[in-house]
Amino acid sequence: MSLVGNWSYPTAIKFGAGRIKELPEACAAAGIKKPLLVTDKGLADLPITSATLDILEAAGLGRGIFSEVDPNPNEKNLEAGVTAYNAGGHDGVIAFGGGSGLDLGKMVAFMAGQTRPLWDFEDVGDWWTRADADVIAPIIAVPTTAGTGSEVGRASVITDSVTHAKKIIFHPKVLPAVVICDPELTVGMPKFITAGTGLDAFAHCVEAFSSPHYHPMSQGIALEGMRLVKDYLPRAYADGTDIEARAQMMSAAAMGATGFQKGLGAIHAMSHPIGAHFNTHHGTTNAVCMPEVLKFNSSVIADRFGKAAAYLGIDGGFDGFCAYVDQLNDSMAIPHKLSELGVTEASIPELVKGAIIDPSCGGNPIELTTENLTGLFKAAL
Numbered sequence: 388m389s390l391v392g393n394w395s396y397p398t399a400i401k402f403g404a405g406r407i408k409e410l411p412e413a414c415a416a417a418g419i420k421k422p423l424l425v426t427d428k429g430l431a432d433l434p435i436t437s438a439t440l441d442i443l444e445a446a447g448l449g450r451g452i453f454s455e456v457d458p459n460p461n462e463k464n465l466e467a468g469v470t471a472y473n474a475g476g477h478d479g480v481i482a483f484g485g486g487s488g489l490d491l492g493k494m495v496a497f498m499a500g501q502t503r504p505l506w507d508f509e510d511v512g513d514w515w516t517r518a519d520a521d522v523i524a525p526i527i528a529v530p531t532t533a534g535t536g537s538e539v540g541r542a543s544v545i546t547d548s549v550t551h552a553k554k555i556i557f558h559p560k561v562l563p564a565v566v567i568c569d570p571e572l573t574v575g576m577p578k579f580i581t582a583g584t585g586l587d588a589f590a591h592c593v594e595a596f597s598s599p600h601y602h603p604m605s606q607g608i609a610l611e612g613m614r615l616v617k618d619y620l621p622r623a624y625a626d627g628t629d630i631e632a633r634a635q636m637m638s639a640a641a642m643g644a645t646g647f648q649k650g651l652g653a654i655h656a657m658s659h660p661i662g663a664h665f666n667t668h669h670g671t672t673n674a675v676c677m678p679e680v681l682k683f684n685s686s687v688i689a690d691r692f693g694k695a696a697a698y699l700g701i702d703g704g705f706d707g708f709c710a711y712v713d714q715l716n717d718s719m720a721i722p723h724k725l726s727e728l729g730v731t732e733a734s735i736p737e738l739v740k741g742a743i744i745d746p747s748c749g750g751n752p753i754e755l756t757t758e759n760l761t762g763l764f765k766a767a768l
Contacts, residue, residue, distance in 0.1 A: 389632040390570075395576060397645050402637070403569040407439060407529065410481070413565040417525040419479030423472050425492030426483040427456040435531060436570050439483065451475050453495070459669075460491040462505055462550040468495040469523050472524075478523040482563065485584065486535030486669065489528055490543035493561050496524040496545075510557040510746055511544060520560050520715045529562035531572045533623070533636035534670050536582025536644020546663050553659040555746055568641065570633035578624060579671075582719035584619040585636055587670025589613065589715075590654050591643030591676060596695065597688050598650030598750040605649035605740075610695055612642035617699055617711075624719055633744035650750020653680045653742075653763060660741025665727045672719045675728065679767040681709050683759070687752040702739055708740055725768050735764045759762055 391403030397415070401409055414422055418495055419692035422443065426738040431454035440450040446518050453471040456464050470494050472480070482492025498505060500522025529536035539541065542557040576584070592612035595605055615635050657680070670691060682687075685705065693704035701707045730738075738761045743749070748755045 390539070390631060396672060397654065398562050398566060399564065400539070400566045400568055400641070401411050404569060404571050406567055407569045408442060410439065410527070410529070410567060412447060413481065413513050413527050413567060414446075414448055414499065417527055417564040418527055419527070421475070421477050422479045422481045422527070423451045423453055423477040424467060424481040424483050424493065425495055426458065426488040427458070428454055429457065430454070430484050430531060433537045433575070435575065436483065439529070449574070451477060456487050456491045458487055458661075459546045459553070459666060459702065460487050461546040463548055463626065465494050465498060465505065465545060468500050469499050472499045474761040477524075479527070479547060481527045481529060482538070485532035486532070486537050486544075489530060489535065489537035492528070492544065493526055493537070493563070494543045494545060494556060496526045497556070497558060497561050505556065506547070506584065511554040515558045516543050518558050520558070521531050523558065523560045526561070526563040529567045529572070529636065530566075530568060530640065532584040532759065533573055533574060533581060533633065534587035535578055536642070537709065538563060538639045538646050539641045542727070544659070551663040551695055552741055553663045553745075555633065568637045570630055570637050573633045573637065574628055574685060575631070576627060578627070579720070580622050581603035581627065581673070582668035582721065583668045584640070585616060585670070586644040586674035586716070586719070586721065588614040588636065588640040590670070591614065591647045591651070592639070593677065594651045594654055594750065595643070595646035595649045595683060596691065597652055597752050599752050600650045600750060604648035605646045608642045608708035609649070610698060612639045612646055613695065615639035615642070620719065650759070651747035651762070652751035653748070653755060654682065655747035656742040656745040656751070656755060657738070657763065657767070659681055659745050660738045660745065661725065661728070661730055663741065664734060664738065665729050671721060672728060673727055674716050675723070677712055678709065678716070679763055681712065683763055725764070730768060732765075732768060735761060736766070738764055
């Protein structure tokens with residue numbers, strides 16, 4: 388089977404090994420003549436980044452790059468990125484990397500022409516309508532990990548460096564115009580990043596599948612996304628050069644982020660404040676939280692996950708699914724408890740405060756309260 392395709396859902400996606408070479412054509416399609424490539428500090432000096440800049444330069448598109456992006460990007464990173472974008476006379480953004488580079492790149496394109504402050508556009512009600520949609524720059528997204536799915540998302544997660552709260556900034560025009568999914572870009576990922584990002588994609592699918600909201604398309608996408616992770620993440624983890632496994636995981640990542648239009652839940656509501664306060668890897672944190680959240684939601688989700696388990700080839704219904712999650716985490720050296728990530732019992736009240744206002748709360752199948760979130764944090768600690 389040829390793992391190459393051109394998809395228009397949820398946006399234009401050029402999928403397949405070696406397709407980073409088509410970046411100049413993607414820029415032309417998006418109307419970009421002088422792009423700024425936004426990536427994170429860790430990727431800036433890697434061969435895949437310099438090779439991508441070479442492709443741009445050879446096509447007469449320059450080699451503009453901004454890489455002052457932290458693992459949990461904040462408004463200071465964004466301010467510096469917007470300054471670099473405007474000072475360089477750029478007319479579009481190539482968001483390049485994992486979740487941090489993709490999220491910040493999208494926000495640079497979003498904020499470069501706005502006159503209101505960033506937090507005015509937080510994902511609350513219809514605050515997104517405050518933005519001047521006409522000045523949002525075109526975005527091309529190039530994921531180099533297979534987890535976040537931010538390349539097909541209409542929002543970014545930015546950490547408030549003052550309050551340590553992770554905030555979601557949403558606008559429909561933040562959805563990239565073109566996405567290049569080239570699995571060859573993910574071959575060099577170290578094992579712990581392969582695991583953490585892959586389990587992030589899995590968490591997106593699990594939470595979308597758990598959400599009580601009505602969105603049958605997302606429900607189907609989430610189920611198949613879980614299958615791809617189950618079948619291919621162990622292969623990608625065992626052999627980083629397995630290009631078929633890398634490709635299928637890239638699909639799973641995009642599917643997870645498309646699926647969670649249906650909603651996220653307690654896993655993400657917990658993970659966001661933990662990441663903001665303790666600077667943990669997001670996908671790894673999700674993986675540590677998942678077993679306790681599945682247990683917590685069991686009275687509502689057991690039947691549907693029993694059916695999912697049968698589709699996924701997992702014996703034992705819901706209990707079998709939970710056992711599989713434990714086994715998958717163990718096989719990738721994921722910590723069992725949040726304390727192993729540095730989370731302290733003294734921090735729980737502050738984490739609960741952050742979790743209860745997180746937008747992900749609304750998609751949990753059981754209503755989240757200060758009391759039951761406190762219990763969840765303690766159980767996962």
